[in-house]
Amino acid sequence: MKANRARPAQPKVTTAPRKAASSHYILKLYVAGQSPKSVNAIVNIKKLCEANLQGRYVLEVIDLYQQPQLAQGAQIIAIPTLIRELPSPLRRVIGDLSSTERVLLGLDIRSEV
């Protein structure tokens, strides 16, 4: 399928409006299929982003089983690992992200209301 077809409807992929002032987060979560930690991590980060970064984030979940190539350069050892790519500097949080405080701290996310 070519991408240059008419677009009848907009997909519900959220594209965060670019705001110079408010931070726009790009988060990448590296998981290993459906390992228990991976599953939890997905659930937890989702919950966290929705609660704290709603409308300001892009979350990518990379299944290293299916897309191992996407981990290159990212120095992933332990899984799951969450990387904050934006805003820089890079931040890393390892684990299933069940501790919300720890994640927030690790990602240096201040909730902006």
Added chain:
Amino acid sequence: MARNSNPQQLAAENKDLRARLERAEESVREILSGESDALFVPGADGAQLFTLKGADQSYRTLIENMSEGALTLTPEGLILYANRRFAQMLGTPLERVIGSEIHTWFAPESRQVLQTLLQRDAVASRSEELVLAAADGTRVPVYLSVSRLLLDKMPDSICMVATDLTEQKRNEAILAAEEFARAVLDQAADAIVICDRTGQIIRASKQAQAFGGKNPVGRSFEHAFPLRQLNGAGFSPVGTIGATRRQSIEARLERDGRGFDLLVSVGHLTDPRNEMLGSVVTLTDITERKLAEKALRKSEEEFRTLAESMPQIVWVTRADGGTIYFNQQWMDYTGLTLEESLGHGWNTPFHPDDQKRAWDAWQKATATGSIYSIESRLRRADATYRWWLVRGVPLKDSGGNIVKWFGTCTDIDDMKVAELNLLDANRTLRENEISIKRLNRVYTILSGINTLIVRARDRDNLFREACQIAVEQGQFRMAWIGVVDRSAGKTVLVASAGIGEDWLTAIKDRISHSMSDDPLSGDHMAARAMRGKKALVVNDLRSSLEVPSGKKYADSGIISMATLPLMVSDEAIGVIVLYASESEFFHEEELKLLKELAGDIALAIDHIDKRDRLSYIAYYDELTGLANRSLFIERVAQYLRSIVGGRSNLAVGVLDLERFKNINHSLGRPAGDALLKQVAEWLTHYLGDANLLARVDADHFAFVFPDLKHERDVPRLIEKALENFTKHPFMLDEAVFRVAAKVGVAIFPDDGHSADILFRNAEIALRKAKVSGDRYTLFAQKMSDTAVLKPTLESQLRDAIDNEEFVLHYQPKVNLVSGKLTGAEALIRWNDPRRGLVPPAQFIPILEETGLIFEVGRWALHKAVKEYLRWRAAGLPAVRIAVNVSPLQLRNTGFVAEIKEVIGIDAHASAGLELEITETTIMKDLQYMIATLQEIRKLGVVIAIDDFGTGFSSLRYLAKLPIDTLKIDRSFVVDMASGPRGLALVSTIVNLGQALSLKLVAEGVETEEQSRLLRLLRCDEMQGYLYSRPVPIEAFEAAFLVPRC
């Protein structure tokens, strides 16, 4: 952990850390190198064993590579796991899919179902057809299978398997389309061939099979349809790939010996992604069309050839009237070029006066779609105009709209000019019609009159009918004819038609009213017309001053009149007057004819008069007015017819006036005529009825007693009449004359049964009376031989001819000087066996009467000539023989021919013949005599005047006479010795004869003395008893024709 330590401590910590790190790294390296696949990690609540990539690899691969999309999600809809296929279906990178909400990937209409599927209380797996929404909005139909996953230590998850139905749906669509297409194809009249993208035929309509032969499916298009394009190239639908528009090309296909012209149309089939699926080729059989095109071109060519060959101008225009074609004849005639003529240039040569008319006719024809036809003048190259018939026919399409006009122009100039001339002529004709009608009437009269003239019995008849013809056939209202009566001194109306009594009276009054005896005097129209000898016309009586009663006429509807004089020998004898009920009727033309009419009538009058006169003359004696011989005999015949059987008698008498001739001679002709008139009057008076009387000869009258009681009354009646007659004193110039008469009478029935015989016998009786001395003689009296003789004398004489009882005796003529024989006169004698020789006086009259004279005369001539020739032949000294000729013989027109015939027997015959004619006979019809005698003399025969001196020759005519000899009458010879006068007379005659170079012969010489005197007077010859009496031929010969020795 924050610690306060010294640098040594720090260094030791650092070293320791490093060593721990190294151990860690080593472990990791070990792990990473794959030497170990599990980690044993001590933890607060015991050690945990972590297995790495391993036993579930095959299941993972299965899931990751299956053709369906697989995903795990939380009951809330968070996608915990998705495989690549699913991401592919959604057109989204996998990393975006995992961790996203499942709802976002479903089309709105499917979300409800989705929701139902995700509900907690659903235990068994369920399946639904739903529609996903890809990233770009594409709808992806999927078959979704949902089941709950119960994993230990894990919250509930839902598993989904999504099967992409797109292909299936597409195939379904294609299938449906195919079904449709097949149906269409089967129905299609055109040949439709569907090929795949390689040009192989996947479907063909029935019609296509007719072109492609058998079943073309599966074969390549070029193979099944070996088409040849116009440029010779083949055709394949594949070759047209990339063309953006649908193409139509002409190509030709040869199949089974037949050729088809086809229109090939190719369209491409593409899928929704614009990838070429195949092509649809339509083949339309345009063979017919091409043939039609060819036929059309041929027909156009034929049209052009025809158009160019026709003598007419041929043109074609568009519907708007602009010309698109002219044949050469147009250019030749108008001198225009084709360029100048096309479009609306055709209007140029039209005559200015005709252009509007032509345009209007065009408009009308165009509006009604009917034939355009107009006569118009077109200018020729030499700038003259000729008449043309321009004619056009519209060509319409199937909708009835005019597409073109086809037309011709035909030169009708000659015809048109003739037509225009004809119109002119017609106009003139019509104008003349009226005058012709008038003329016709007059012509009718003319022809009527002309027929009338031929048959008109008398004047009255002529006039009456002329008027009737004028009124009835000529349609004149009235007509009348008036005639001049000179004795009455006025003009008399003699006939009319169409006139009532009153008016007739009025007209009669007017024309008879004249001052003098001259009927031509007077003021009325008739008199004026006759005086002026010209027709007088009044063409409008209402306004005429000339005709006093003009108004009266007009009131009765009579408007014009013409008075025409009737002229005979330039003298007006009457008028004909015509009245017409039209005014202005009598114009030049009519008058000319009417004048002719009047002339004809005048001529007829004259003719009738002359005819009457002629018949008068034929039957009447002009002098006395009595009937003439012919009429008298007719009348007697009429009386005879009316005698009823034997009861009465009729007597015819002839009266002779004695010595009347003497009176004529002594007193002259007029006196004699006057006397005759008086005698006639007396006789008429005495007899009481002029019809009983006639003048039958110069001095003879005839009378008839038509109603005798008794025969014996006749003598008494005659005696009494004669007595009175002789006693009556006739007056001539105051001198009294008494006239004696002798009468001869014949009585019916004894003396004859017919008027002719009675009359003749009366004449005979008269002769007898004259001879005998009686006053009158009745025929019936048996008196003398001659009286007895006479009835049979004729027959005797006839016999005499037959029996040759006639002889010629010859009396010699001698020269007075020499005494020699110079000639001989032949005298007829009749040797009647009963009576002996009869002297001529006794039978010659009878011969003349009976017409036997001709025969006898002829005989005498022949005889004389024959004797002469005999004398010659015998060597005797032949002399010319003179034969007496009676006036009857001479008057016979064949006499000259007779002479010719007589002398024709011999060349010398004419030298032996002489004719003796009495002076009286010659003088009676001088001109005729001169001519006849001239003829005879030309023949060599000589002429002598006998008894000269006793006739009444005028000296002038004497000189003209073609004669040779004068024979002096015996009476003069006798008188010669009686006195000087007698001598002088003879001398004169001799001198006269000599002066005219005529020979002179004296007749009846009996004495020497006479002979001596004659000799003295120098007369040439003598004849008479002195020398010899007439003797028979033998005696003559013996005595006088002694041959000379």
